[in-house]
Amino acid sequence: MTVDASRGAEAPPELVQLLTPEGERVEHPDYDIDLTPEDVRSLYRDLVLVRRIDLEAVALQRQGELGIWASLLGQEAAQIGSGRALTDVDMAFPTYREHGVAWCRDVDPVKLLGLFRGVNHGGWDPKEHNFHLYTIVIGSQTLHAVGYAMGIQRDDATAATIVYFGDGATSQGDVNESFIWASVFNAPIVFFCQNNQWAISEPLEKQTRIPLYRRASGFGFPGIRVDGNDVFACLAVTRKALEAARTGQGPTLIEAFTYRMGAHTTTDDPTRYRVASELEAWKLKDPIERVKAYLFRNELADQAFFDSIEAEADQLGADLRRRCLAMPDPEPLDIFDHVYSEPHALIDRERAQFAAYLEGFER
Amino acid sequence: MTVLSLSKALNEGMRKAMEDDPKVLIMGEDVGKLGGVFRVTDGLQKDFGEDRVIDTPLAESGIIGTAIGLALRGYRPVCEIQFDGFVFPAADQIITQLAKMPMRSLGAIKLPVVVRIPCGGGIGAVEHHSESPEAYFTHTAGLRVVACSNPADAYTMIQQAIRSDDPVLFFEPKRRYWEKAEIDTTSTDWWTPLHAAKVVRPGAHVTLLAYGPMVKTCLEAAAAAEDDGRSLEVVDLRSLNPLDEPVVMDSVRRTGRVVVVHEAPVNSGFGAELAARITEQCFYHLEAPVLRVGGFSTPYPPSKLEEHYLPDLDRVLDAVDRTFGY
Numbered sequence: 001m002t003v004d005a006s007r008g009a010e011a012p013p014e015l016v017q018l019l020t021p022e023g024e025r026v027e028h029p030d031y032d033i034d035l036t037p038e039d040v041r042s043l044y045r046d047l048v049l050v051r052r053i054d055l056e057a058v059a060l061q062r063q064g065e066l067g068i069w070a071s072l073l074g075q076e077a078a079q080i081g082s083g084r085a086l087t088d089v090d091m092a093f094p095t096y097r098e099h100g101v102a103w104c105r106d107v108d109p110v111k112l113l114g115l116f117r118g119v120n121h122g123g124w125d126p127k128e129h130n131f132h133l134y135t136i137v138i139g140s141q142t143l144h145a146v147g148y149a150m151g152i153q154r155d156d157a158t159a160a161t162i163v164y165f166g167d168g169a170t171s172q173g174d175v176n177e178s179f180i181w182a183s184v185f186n187a188p189i190v191f192f193c194q195n196n197q198w199a200i201s202e203p204l205e206k207q208t209r210i211p212l213y214r215r216a217s218g219f220g221f222p223g224i225r226v227d228g229n230d231v232f233a234c235l236a237v238t239r240k241a242l243e244a245a246r247t248g249q250g251p252t253l254i255e256a257f258t259y260r261m262g263a264h265t266t267t268d269d270p271t272r273y274r275v276a277s278e279l280e281a282w283k284l285k286d287p288i289e290r291v292k293a294y295l296f297r298n299e300l301a302d303q304a305f306f307d308s309i310e311a312e313a314d315q316l317g318a319d320l321r322r323r324c325l326a327m328p329d330p331e332p333l334d335i336f337d338h339v340y341s342e343p344h345a346l347i348d349r350e351r352a353q354f355a356a357y358l359e360g361f362e363r
Numbered sequence: 364m365t366v367l368s369l370s371k372a373l374n375e376g377m378r379k380a381m382e383d384d385p386k387v388l389i390m391g392e393d394v395g396k397l398g399g400v401f402r403v404t405d406g407l408q409k410d411f412g413e414d415r416v417i418d419t420p421l422a423e424s425g426i427i428g429t430a431i432g433l434a435l436r437g438y439r440p441v442c443e444i445q446f447d448g449f450v451f452p453a454a455d456q457i458i459t460q461l462a463k464m465p466m467r468s469l470g471a472i473k474l475p476v477v478v479r480i481p482c483g484g485g486i487g488a489v490e491h492h493s494e495s496p497e498a499y500f501t502h503t504a505g506l507r508v509v510a511c512s513n514p515a516d517a518y519t520m521i522q523q524a525i526r527s528d529d530p531v532l533f534f535e536p537k538r539r540y541w542e543k544a545e546i547d548t549t550s551t552d553w554w555t556p557l558h559a560a561k562v563v564r565p566g567a568h569v570t571l572l573a574y575g576p577m578v579k580t581c582l583e584a585a586a587a588a589e590d591d592g593r594s595l596e597v598v599d600l601r602s603l604n605p606l607d608e609p610v611v612m613d614s615v616r617r618t619g620r621v622v623v624v625h626e627a628p629v630n631s632g633f634g635a636e637l638a639a640r641i642t643e644q645c646f647y648h649l650e651a652p653v654l655r656v657g658g659f660s661t662p663y664p665p666s667k668l669e670e671h672y673l674p675d676l677d678r679v680l681d682a683v684d685r686t687f688g689y
Contacts, residue, residue: 184420
């Protein structure tokens with residue numbers, strides 16, 4: 001059986017691409033985008049800084065400062081492109097790997113580290129950033145996003161939600177239920193699937209026998225596959241889908257065809273299940289290098305610009321490291337906080353008993 | 364005073380909540396035009412519209428998951444799970460998301476979602492329509508779990524559950540849906556807190572602890588025991604999480620004998636929690652071990668056998684007899 005979901009260097013024909021891996025600008029009849037030189041430099045900056053955050057976090061994990069980390073290496077364009085398409089009123093629902101989208105929503109990166117360091121389960125206020133908390137259970141957040149979008153409808157607001165998930169999540173019941181709900185209620189939502197080809201060690205072939213974006217048609221809304229390593233295309237496609245959602249045209253499924261260059265998380269060993277040649281092929285499609293090539297090719301940036309971004313990244317990395325190490329451990333009695341929003345007798349008693357027990361050691 | 368069945372009392376309570384707060388939504392399978400398979404939401408869609416009484420696709424995880432999203436947007440969804448045995452497809456959303464998201468957000472998020480679950484047996488239904496899954500949820504921190512037993516409580520408790528900023532699992536005794544009582548819906552003096560237990564029949568010799576459908580059975584047992592000169596106190600727990608321990612322990616200290624009655628299997632059921640807590644807190648007041656009457660360690664049987672499975676007056680009285688054997 002032929003599977004039209006190749007992971008190799010050859011791009012599948014349905015892919016929307018506006019910038020080739022060599023940094024050449026190409027046109028697409030449905031998805032054009034007008035970017036100023038400043039826009040492109042700004043996108044480049046975000047890509048580089050987010051990659052640095054990610055690399056620093058991996059290093060911190062290796063040094064024992066984080067319990068685990070889910071790297072976004074290779075997926076920067078999918079996240080920055082889609083994240084930059086959002087307006088302030090739109091709401092984003094991430095998995096646990098959307099560090100680039102978090103960056104676009106102005107979430108302090110050190111707050112992402114809190115979750116992985118084990119000081120909390122998510123330390124930012126979703127309402128402040130319109131960026132929901134990370135969700136660990138695969139696909140659960142897709143339903144939350146649809147419900148939120150139904151709330152937007154009831155508020156008569158002009159806004160949309162975007163929900164992120166991976167290729168593995170498309171096998172989950174919740175994701176399929178979210179497609180049904182979104183379609184039936186014509187909810188203002190964009191489903192953004194980052195198909196990074198691997199669900200831990202399970203290849204895409206274990207999740208689907210058709211390209212993922214084509215699933216949308218079975219649920220009654222459009223699906224589009226975009227080059228997930230092309231930040232221009234990701235921005236253009238997401239912008240259009242969000243606009244459709246905001247103007248009452250219902251959901252869109254975007255499949256960002258990309259590749260997870262690193263491990264699933266730092267506990268994983270990809271050499272057990274994938275071949276090195278696959279990685280090498282995808283390195284040639286690096287999302288940052290192609291924007292750099294475009295900037296060079298069109299003389300939109302000089303070496304001083306690239307050096308300044310590198311310096312900024314160095315500073316960001318060092319700052320992140322310093323603030324990660326300075327993050328205080330939570331207090332023991334914090335265990336009992338925020339379980340309920342209203343008083344709860346059992347929690348109150350257990351807190352008091354544990355406090356008394358702890359005090360026993362201090363006498 | 365108005366005479367209302369338990370199901371109609373729930374309906375009136377939800378109607379009142381919807382009138383009071385435009386953010387209250389009803390959602391579930393068949394809750395709209397049909398009014399729910401038990402007609403508990405009868406007429407609400409007609410009066411409040413399809414945007415507030417939402418007929419959903421047939422998927423329980425989707426109902427709870429989207430209710431969470433609506434709550435994140437500021438709404439107060441009241442979800443109907445059609446039957447107890449169908450809550451399990453939604454268990455992931457209830458346990459991993461609904462219960463834990465407020466804590467995950469360090470208190471930034473409140474999830475005022477009510478999950479209504481018609482529970483228990485005694486109506487001659489087929490498999491998965493007669494179960495008592497409450498212990499799965501009392502085991503989950505972050506949820507409030509309550510069970511109404513009579514029309515007056517149904518009317519007030521559903522309104523309190525909807526007003527709560529915490530997620531509430533609301534168990535409704537389906538075989539009591541049609542039982543009627545006088546309710547003063549105009550009174551403002553009904554605010555027994557949602558978490559409070561009630562002594563519904565005072566007694567001196569044995570405490571019967573029950574909730575939901577078994578409260579009536581226990582009241583009948585207490586009436587019958589009176590003929591034998593035994594005075595049974597019946598406590599309607601109303602809330603399982605949190606448990607109103609002062610009311611429970613006070614009763615146990617006065618009587619010294621306890622029988623817990625619920626429909627769910629005894630093994631790892633909520634009665635085990637009660638027995639453990641009572642033993643810890645009232646050990647020197649007990650004249651006998653805490654005895655439990657409930658379902659067997661079997662799946663809920665076919666309906667022709669359910670009268671044997673469900674605790675009835677005789678099984679309760681048999682346990683009462685046994686407490687005097689120690």
